[in-house]
Amino acid sequence: MDEQLIQPTPLIIGYTVVFMLISIGIGWYANKYAKTAEGFFGGTKMFGGLVVGLASMAAVMSAFGFIGGPGLVYKFGFTSIWMTIACGPGFAYGYWVIGKRMRAMAEVTDVATLPDIARVRFQSQAVRGILAIGLCLAAIAYLSSQVKGGAKLMNQMLGVSEEWGVVIMFGSTLAYMLVSGMSGSILTDAFQGLVMLIGVLGVIFAFFSITGGDFSAIMNAPNFGASFVDGAGTMPFQLVITFAVVFFIGVMGQPTMLAKMYAVKSHKDLKLAGWLGGVAYGATSLVWILVGYGAVYLVATGAAPAIKDLDKAAFLFVSKTGGVLQALIMAALLAAIVSTASFFISLASGALTRDLLGSLGHEMAVDRQIVVGRYLQIVVMLLCIGFGYWGGRAVAILGTLGWGFFASVTLPTFMMGLLWKRCSREGVLTGLTFAVIANIALPLLENFKVYKLPYPYYLFTIAGAIILTTVVSLFTDGSAGKNLPKEMEPVFKL
Amino acid sequence: MISIGDKARDFLMVLAAMLWAFIVYASWEGALSKNNQLIYFGLLACAAMVVVYYLMGAALNQKLSMTVLVWPVLLNGITQAIAFTMIYMTKGEKLDFIMGMHPGFFGAMMFFWLGNFLTSTLSYVVFFDKSVLPDETWDEFMKEVAIHQKLR
Numbered sequence: 001m002d003e004q005l006i007q008p009t010p011l012i013i014g015y016t017v018v019f020m021l022i023s024i025g026i027g028w029y030a031n032k033y034a035k036t037a038e039g040f041f042g043g044t045k046m047f048g049g050l051v052v053g054l055a056s057m058a059a060v061m062s063a064f065g066f067i068g069g070p071g072l073v074y075k076f077g078f079t080s081i082w083m084t085i086a087c088g089p090g091f092a093y094g095y096w097v098i099g100k101r102m103r104a105m106a107e108v109t110d111v112a113t114l115p116d117i118a119r120v121r122f123q124s125q126a127v128r129g130i131l132a133i134g135l136c137l138a139a140i141a142y143l144s145s146q147v148k149g150g151a152k153l154m155n156q157m158l159g160v161s162e163e164w165g166v167v168i169m170f171g172s173t174l175a176y177m178l179v180s181g182m183s184g185s186i187l188t189d190a191f192q193g194l195v196m197l198i199g200v201l202g203v204i205f206a207f208f209s210i211t212g213g214d215f216s217a218i219m220n221a222p223n224f225g226a227s228f229v230d231g232a233g234t235m236p237f238q239l240v241i242t243f244a245v246v247f248f249i250g251v252m253g254q255p256t257m258l259a260k261m262y263a264v265k266s267h268k269d270l271k272l273a274g275w276l277g278g279v280a281y282g283a284t285s286l287v288w289i290l291v292g293y294g295a296v297y298l299v300a301t302g303a304a305p306a307i308k309d310l311d312k313a314a315f316l317f318v319s320k321t322g323g324v325l326q327a328l329i330m331a332a333l334l335a336a337i338v339s340t341a342s343f344f345i346s347l348a349s350g351a352l353t354r355d356l357l358g359s360l361g362h363e364m365a366v367d368r369q370i371v372v373g374r375y376l377q378i379v380v381m382l383l384c385i386g387f388g389y390w391g392g393r394a395v396a397i398l399g400t401l402g403w404g405f406f407a408s409v410t411l412p413t414f415m416m417g418l419l420w421k422r423c424s425r426e427g428v429l430t431g432l433t434f435a436v437i438a439n440i441a442l443p444l445l446e447n448f449k450v451y452k453l454p455y456p457y458y459l460f461t462i463a464g465a466i467i468l469t470t471v472v473s474l475f476t477d478g479s480a481g482k483n484l485p486k487e488m489e490p491v492f493k494l
Numbered sequence: 495m496i497s498i499g500d501k502a503r504d505f506l507m508v509l510a511a512m513l514w515a516f517i518v519y520a521s522w523e524g525a526l527s528k529n530n531q532l533i534y535f536g537l538l539a540c541a542a543m544v545v546v547y548y549l550m551g552a553a554l555n556q557k558l559s560m561t562v563l564v565w566p567v568l569l570n571g572i573t574q575a576i577a578f579t580m581i582y583m584t585k586g587e588k589l590d591f592i593m594g595m596h597p598g599f600f601g602a603m604m605f606f607w608l609g610n611f612l613t614s615t616l617s618y619v620v621f622f623d624k625s626v627l628p629d630e631t632w633d634e635f636m637k638e639v640a641i642h643q644k645l646r
Binding site for chain 2: 078081082085086088089090091092093095096097098099100104107108109110120213214215216219225226227229230231232236237238240241242244245248249267268270271274275278279282285415416419420421422423453454455459460462463466467470471473474485486487488489490491493494
């Protein structure tokens with residue numbers, strides 16, 4: 001067991017148990033929305049802007065943001081903050097650019113999953129299949145990398161072993177996901193988003209109580225300095241490019257957001273969903289920023305000893321707050337992990353059940369899809385836990401698949417496909433194939449110390465996929481230009 | 495109103511691809527040669543690319559109003575460019591704080607974070623009913639969709 005920075009009090013344990021019971025209750029209630037494939041795998045056209053906005057924020061802000069982010073601030077200053085300050089306003093930007101067209105696709109065809117839209121836009125089972133493989137692989141890899149973070153959190157919150165922590169956290173998530181799928185994920189995410197926002201208030205109060213908002217102590221501390229309080233941080237400067245562009249434009253390439261665009265009941269709900277998601281995410285960014293700098297301040301002023309395990313930076317800060325604040329903040333951390341996990345379980349099971357098999361010519365009846373989807377949720381969960389715990393080096397390699405992988409397969413498919421009539425089937429197939437191969441090959445090369453790009457590899461894969469899609473589309477016309485299905489034409493008038 | 499028709503989109507998509515290529519080049523070469531100025535130019539290209547995708551996404555039925563062109567489209571690019579300039583100019587310098595923040599920190603938080611919210615997010619709320627998705631545009635879309643069978 002790790003060093004116990006937080007003492008599990010009855011208040012923390014009680015709040016956690018209530019949080020989990022309410023999540024399970026909401027998830028079971030959502031079963032009424034999950035009677036069709038569209039409801040179970042997509043929650044399509046079912047929820048208002050308030051639910052979708054909060055759910056989008058909760059699913060996008062993960063354990064990485066609440067635990068990993070503050071650790072990076074502790075180690076490198078401002079650099080990683082570019083990810084989170086780009087992402088918040090990127091929500092509305094994404095809705096400006098493709099929100100209405102994604103929602104419109106739910107009128108043009110029956111949408112349960114993202115690959116459904118890709119298949120219809122490009123009239124291609126191959127596009128559907130490759131996208132499903134990409135989404136599934138990235139979802140499982142991303143979720144696996146969250147397992148240990150979740151285990152550490154439960155260890156700190158409840159004082160249980162990490163193994164029991166995993167069982168409690170993912171077991172309770174599965175308890176409602178099996179019943180209601182994506183609809184349950186969206187509704188519980190909205191509740192969990194509220195819990196996260198309450199935690200943000202606690203963080204703001206705690207930060208100013210502890211530090212007084214004084215950054216000069218950090219700048220003047222011999223072990224930190226000016227580069228810890230400037231706008232670039234201590235990581236190499238080129239990382240600011242990657243973070244600023246990939247997390248501003250790339251947020252519209254995240255399935256956690258794309259899939260919500262067609263979950264809104266009416267086109268009017270796009271308004272509230274678009275701004276609320278971003279503003280709420282912006283508020284939760286304060287956890288990343290303030291908890292990170294709070295930990296730096298504590299060490300810079302000698303109020304706490306330096307830490308080696310970066311994941312402990314968040315717990316170090318929380319340990320200096322009072323009992324009620326600890327309960328609120330720790331529950332917010334748990335909500336961040338669970339909300340993201342539930343979405344990715346549903347995404348991966350949907351991609352396997354409906355899209356991968358469908359692209360191979362094995363379309364199942366809807367009732368059967370839901371049954372198989374439920375079984376596959378269990379399989380996906382076990383796979384992620386096993387992989388997260390015993391995957392060793394493979395986890396380190398595939399754990400980096402996440403944001404960048406998603407953006408590299410979805411930006412060509414949805415952003416380009418819905419903005420540009422000339423975006424062709426051949427172009428997208430080329431871009432997708434490149435993205436899947438490069439996203440696996442480049443981290444392998446890095447991990448085996450064969451070759452490492454001087455910037456995050458996913459900038460290369462996203463840019464490469466977009467450039468290839470553009471160039472090939474200029475010379476081909478499958479399901480593009482005059483060959484675009486006439487049913488798609490109205491979408492391009494929006 | 496300016497027209498963002500099919501030909502304009504061809505041009506904008508090619509321009510976006512070129513900007514992506516330059517951003518990768520600036521990150522790569524800038525890192526290898528430790529040329530922060532080249533990286534700064536790469537950052538400016540990011541701001542330009544935001545504008546390029548905006549032009550296509552914010553157009554309604556291939557038309558973009560001048561109001562939307564100025565705010566949020568161009569202003570979004572400008573606020574990002576100001577933020578990038580401030581962090582580049584003040585990187586690693588021990589300077590007087592502005593409102594309790596290092597000038598680079600201030601630039602990132604005020605011009606990138608808040609600036610982006612005031613452009614992309616606030617404008618989305620203000621313009622939604624008029625320029626993002628007016629009811630009549632959606633109704634027209636639904637009428638056209640109703641003519642066809644659902645696409646399989």
